[in-house]
Amino acid sequence: MEIAFYKYQGTGNDFVMIDDRSEAFPAQNLKLVQRLCDRKFGIGADGLILIRNRKGYDFEMIYFNADGSQSMCGNGARCAVAFSKFLGIIENETHFLAIDGPHDARVVGDWIELGMSPVSSLSNAGEDFFVNTGSPHHVRFVEDVASYPVVKEGAEIRYSEPYAPKGTNVNFVTPIGPDEIHVRTYERGVEDETLSCGTGVTACALVFGYQNELHEVKIKTPGGKLKVRFSENADGSFQNILLIGPAEQVFRGNMKVEI
C-alpha cells in the first residue's frame, strides 16, 4: 500500500502524520507504528498521528507513542490542527476529538492555541506532584534542570511501583523567572527524554501557577518556548487551559508499506 507521509514538529516533539480519512491505515498493526517511528529503521519520530473523520467533529486525532501505546498528546494535537488546516479540513478554528475527549483550538499565525481538558486537581506525590492533563505527569522541582540526570531519574520514577503497571511521564522543573519555568521531560512510550512534552509543560505550569498565583506561565524547553494560560476554580480544579506554541511541517513523501 502506498501512503503519503508527513512529518511535523511542535517545539521539537516530532510526529509522523497521516491523512487517514479513508481509514486505510492498519491502526491495529503496532509493529508498523513502531517501525515508522524507529529513528534508524523507519521515518523516525516520538509518535504517529492519524487524522480521521468523526461525526460531530471537524476530525479525530488518533495518537500513538513510538512504542505503539496510546495517550493524549498536547504537542501532537497542536500539529494535528496545523496539519488539518494544511489539508483544508479546517480554517483557523476547530472542534476535534482526541483520546481524552473533545478539544477546541485556534490557529494564530504560526502558533496554535490548543484548549486542553479541564484538570480536576493537583496531587502530592511524596515531595513532588502528580497531575493528569489528558496524560499522567509526575512533576519534580529541581535546583538546576539543565544539568539534571533526566533519563536516569525519569526512568526510575516512570517504572516505580506507585505508577505500575501503566507508568507515567516525568517532568523536571526549575523556575527561571517570576512567571517562567525551564522544563525537561522523560516521556512514557518514547522511553527517553523528548525535546518537549505538551501535556507535561501544561502539568508543570499548573503546579507553578498554583504555587505563585499566576494564570499564565511561560515555559522554556530544549525544543523551544511554549505558553500555558488557565483559570483556577475555588475547589482547586483548573479550566480554560490553553497550550500555546508553534507547529511546523518539516517533510512529506510517499512510501509503499507492507501491511
Ligand SMILES: N[C@H](CCC[C@H](N)C(=O)O)C(=O)O
Ligand atoms: N508520552 C505521553 C503521550 C504524549 C505526550 C506528549 N508528547 C505531549 O505532547 O503531550 C504518554 O504516554 O502519556
